[in-house]
Amino acid sequence: MSDEETPMRDLAALLWPWAVWAVLLLALTLVFSQISPAMARITTDTLIKLVIVTGLYIFVGNSGILSFGHGAFLIVAAYASAWVTIPLAMKGVILPGLPEVLRGLQLSPLGGLLTGMAVAGGLGLLAGIPLMRLSGIAASIATFAFFIVISVIYNNWTDWTKGTASLVGLPTWVGPWAALAAALVALMIAWIFQNSRAGLLLRASREDLVAAHGAGIRVMRLRLLAFVLSATVAGAGGVMLGHNNGALTTANNVYLNLSFIVIAMLVVGGIRSLSGVVVGTLALSVLAEIFRRFETGVEIGGMMLQIPGGSREVLLGLCMLLALIMRPDGLSRGRELPVPGFLRGGRAKAAKTETEALQ
Amino acid sequence: MTPHLLIDQAVVTYGAVRALNQISIHAAKGETVALIGPNGAGKSSLLLAIAGVVPLRSGAMRLDGRDLAGQEPEQRVGLGISLVPETRDVFKKLSTHENLLIGASRRRLSRAQILADADRIYALFPRLAERHAHMAGFLSGGEQQMLAIGRALMACPGLLMLDEPSLGLAPVVTDAVYAAIAALRDQGTTILLVEQNAARAFSVCDRAYLIQAGQVIEEGRAEALSARGSVETVLFGYADAGKEMTQ
Amino acid sequence: MSFLQMLIDAASVGGLYALTAIGIGLIFGVIGLVNFAYGEYIMVGAYVLLLSAGLYWPFAICAVLIFVVLFALASDFLVFRQVRRAPPETLMIVSFGLSFMIQHVWVVMFGSLTRTVNFLPAINHSVEIGGLRIAGVSLLQIAATVLLTTVLALFINYTRIGYQMRAVSENPRMARLVGVNSNRVIAVAFAISAVLAVTVTVLFVAQTGSMTPFFGVSLTMIGFVATVIGGMGSLPGCALGGFLVGTVTTILQMVLPPHLQPFREAFVFTSVILMLLVRPQGLIAVRSAWERV
Numbered sequence A: 001m002s003d004e005e006t007p008m009r010d011l012a013a014l015l016w017p018w019a020v021w022a023v024l025l026l027a028l029t030l031v032f033s034q035i036s037p038a039m040a041r042i043t044t045d046t047l048i049k050l051v052i053v054t055g056l057y058i059f060v061g062n063s064g065i066l067s068f069g070h071g072a073f074l075i076v077a078a079y080a081s082a083w084v085t086i087p088l089a090m091k092g093v094i095l096p097g098l099p100e101v102l103r104g105l106q107l108s109p110l111g112g113l114l115t116g117m118a119v120a121g122g123l124g125l126l127a128g129i130p131l132m133r134l135s136g137i138a139a140s141i142a143t144f145a146f147f148i149v150i151s152v153i154y155n156n157w158t159d160w161t162k163g164t165a166s167l168v169g170l171p172t173w174v175g176p177w178a179a180l181a182a183a184l185v186a187l188m189i190a191w192i193f194q195n196s197r198a199g200l201l202l203r204a205s206r207e208d209l210v211a212a213h214g215a216g217i218r219v220m221r222l223r224l225l226a227f228v229l230s231a232t233v234a235g236a237g238g239v240m241l242g243h244n245n246g247a248l249t250t251a252n253n254v255y256l257n258l259s260f261i262v263i264a265m266l267v268v269g270g271i272r273s274l275s276g277v278v279v280g281t282l283a284l285s286v287l288a289e290i291f292r293r294f295e296t297g298v299e300i301g302g303m304m305l306q307i308p309g310g311s312r313e314v315l316l317g318l319c320m321l322l323a324l325i326m327r328p329d330g331l332s333r334g335r336e337l338p339v340p341g342f343l344r345g346g347r348a349k350a351a352k353t354e355t356e357a358l359q
Numbered sequence B: 001m002t003p004h005l006l007i008d009q010a011v012v013t014y015g016a017v018r019a020l021n022q023i024s025i026h027a028a029k030g031e032t033v034a035l036i037g038p039n040g041a042g043k044s045s046l047l048l049a050i051a052g053v054v055p056l057r058s059g060a061m062r063l064d065g066r067d068l069a070g071q072e073p074e075q076r077v078g079l080g081i082s083l084v085p086e087t088r089d090v091f092k093k094l095s096t097h098e099n100l101l102i103g104a105s106r107r108r109l110s111r112a113q114i115l116a117d118a119d120r121i122y123a124l125f126p127r128l129a130e131r132h133a134h135m136a137g138f139l140s141g142g143e144q145q146m147l148a149i150g151r152a153l154m155a156c157p158g159l160l161m162l163d164e165p166s167l168g169l170a171p172v173v174t175d176a177v178y179a180a181i182a183a184l185r186d187q188g189t190t191i192l193l194v195e196q197n198a199a200r201a202f203s204v205c206d207r208a209y210l211i212q213a214g215q216v217i218e219e220g221r222a223e224a225l226s227a228r229g230s231v232e233t234v235l236f237g238y239a240d241a242g243k244e245m246t247q
Numbered sequence C: 001m002s003f004l005q006m007l008i009d010a011a012s013v014g015g016l017y018a019l020t021a022i023g024i025g026l027i028f029g030v031i032g033l034v035n036f037a038y039g040e041y042i043m044v045g046a047y048v049l050l051l052s053a054g055l056y057w058p059f060a061i062c063a064v065l066i067f068v069v070l071f072a073l074a075s076d077f078l079v080f081r082q083v084r085r086a087p088p089e090t091l092m093i094v095s096f097g098l099s100f101m102i103q104h105v106w107v108v109m110f111g112s113l114t115r116t117v118n119f120l121p122a123i124n125h126s127v128e129i130g131g132l133r134i135a136g137v138s139l140l141q142i143a144a145t146v147l148l149t150t151v152l153a154l155f156i157n158y159t160r161i162g163y164q165m166r167a168v169s170e171n172p173r174m175a176r177l178v179g180v181n182s183n184r185v186i187a188v189a190f191a192i193s194a195v196l197a198v199t200v201t202v203l204f205v206a207q208t209g210s211m212t213p214f215f216g217v218s219l220t221m222i223g224f225v226a227t228v229i230g231g232m233g234s235l236p237g238c239a240l241g242g243f244l245v246g247t248v249t250t251i252l253q254m255v256l257p258p259h260l261q262p263f264r265e266a267f268v269f270t271s272v273i274l275m276l277l278v279r280p281q282g283l284i285a286v287r288s289a290w291e292r293v
Ligand SMILES: Nc1ncnc2c1ncn2[C@@H]1O[C@H](COP(=O)(O)OP(=O)(O)OP(=O)(O)O)[C@@H](O)[C@H]1O
Pocket: B014, B017, B018, B019, B037, B038, B039, B040, B041, B042, B043, B044, B045, B046, B086
């Protein structure tokens, strides 16, 4: 192997799993968005979920702490983007309770996206400072309490959110391609973070907290960094959900259910690898769609099969339980896609020195 | 005659580590059998496998001819198998007395009978009687060892397995523990005794196995083994090698 | 409202929360499971009350008791026993999935809208004691809390199953090695936690008369938070945590202006999260034997 060749090959080896997923997602989007408008919508929805699951993974997968609180970031980001993007004429009518500054503000979709992400990230920082002091299960419980705090506030803060009524008028700029772009960027961010020094150190601390402290790793800071990054990415997903539907509501526990689905996607795929994120999201999306079809009725061999409305959630819950019982490490077993032989070499050596440095 | 305990070609692995490599041993009813071997030989693994907390990869274990496969640890206690583990594992947050009572979990007895049994243990180890209301976590190492043995005896075992009962004990306490072992042997309990201190084990046992790397190297009556000097070869030959490796 | 009145309110709300927290803390103490489905034990019981509304009330309560205890045992047998050796995080996720699934089974069966039942309206009447007007249900809540915690403490400290439970909690492997049937002990723990859940259900439904398939979630959350405040797994800690959350709730009820009342829960949880900033290990660090379970 010549010396100039090494950096290029390293980069290629580093990007390999991401590139494989990117090509796969691109192909799937290309096919499914063409089949029918309904299929295109499902594709969009799946890709947005992928953004959210990736966001959640950035924290959970690297820190090892389960978060039940990421639904909060979806809520704040979605509403923040709505406040700055609903057309001025409508905003005055729908949300007369908004302060002057916001009522007169109209940003582009990108502006809304960035606003939403910034609000989610900011909230992540604010909430992360106390939450990251806790460890293990106590931390997970506290993240759920945090979710409830945010959802109670948005549920009752009707001047700004219309609460359980619908907030309409969001520009619907999100389609399969925008969602694909967001998913690819999110996966890239997650992949870079998990291979960065911070990500590797955080993963090391997950295995052995005491040793990490002993080695002088500032675990709290790393966790906080992952939490904020994770909130920001999940927030992007939240914004896109709103601009896909064109409306927002806090009724019917939508965000609680959404949190469940997203967590289920992550654990079914396997919380320890980015490949698990993709696999879990795709698998549960397909299942959810199949169950939805059955709710509306499916004809099989002349027989009309129909399951009662709402069974979809029951079946998804069941799938998650079965997956956890039979494959507690998730479908991916916590592994990433292997890098093919022709790309290996320099990169493997680098990784080895990195792990040695940690020890 | 079928032996009381029969281990046939047992294999135990932990991931890639093979702790027991097709080991076969047996013990007759009422016999006291010592297992001697260097660190890491697989002695504790053997006892844990017999107790049922470590699964067998292959091979068989029989108690009075009955296959132990599929028997849960708590069921094996019911069959008369009791283990005093190397780590003692007294329930630190239970009182000494409760630790004894819990040893009788598998026996359908009245409370009075259980208390009478506990009194027998207190007679065996008077130190425990003095400390019966104390939290077991506050007992000294020797007291904890007595308690662990007492707790195992509360199950009225037909087969008692002791994993290094003298570990870390003062000589006087070791004497007390060995006196108790001798008494049990005389009552007809089958005993499997793991010891580093071979001389000590030979003082009570009928027969011994020398174990190394998960296999039996030699087996025989205590006197014969000490006369041949095999113990020294196994224990010290290996111990020296171990020392070199750690340096 | 006088200080004494507030104290009684705090004790009665706190009692309900304490019972919830103890039910959760007991299971956590014994098998390290943070049981999200605990709220569903409370919730399904409410619907049994709804269905048995025509019955004479002691029969209705018996029906709830039987159903919920069996329900809790089934959840252990069918689900949690399958993942007994999994790490606590996995257990927690499993219970989260189970909780979600049960909620939606109930949505399919009963719809997601609020259902109401008029159960034991008599106990909502107030009685006057020394110039204080106290709702009957408050008195019942306080009495039930005192009674059940006392009985539970005696049970855990002085019975055979009690010390077996403490042993399983401390060292499950060794407990089996001395012959403890740990599955049975764990089942007993689930049954006890179900009894506590039924108490909460009855008091809650008698007081509010309404239910949705999701009403268990916030009670579970309060129970969790109380458990964390109490120091994870200490039963007196759980009780104390429950009373603390109850007190904070009562105080907020008094001092918050009406337009902020809907946000009360948010204030409660925020104050708790902030409290954990000061004492991340909870109020009581787990120390002695009796505190553990
Ligand atoms: N839980 C475990 N996981 C992995 N390896 C184990 C485990 N327990 C034991 N081993 C390995 O199995 C082998 C046998 O161990 P075992 O404890 O049975 O030895 P031993 O003869 O009791 O040693 P000692 O005299 O030091 O107590 C050792 O190499 C040990 O490292």
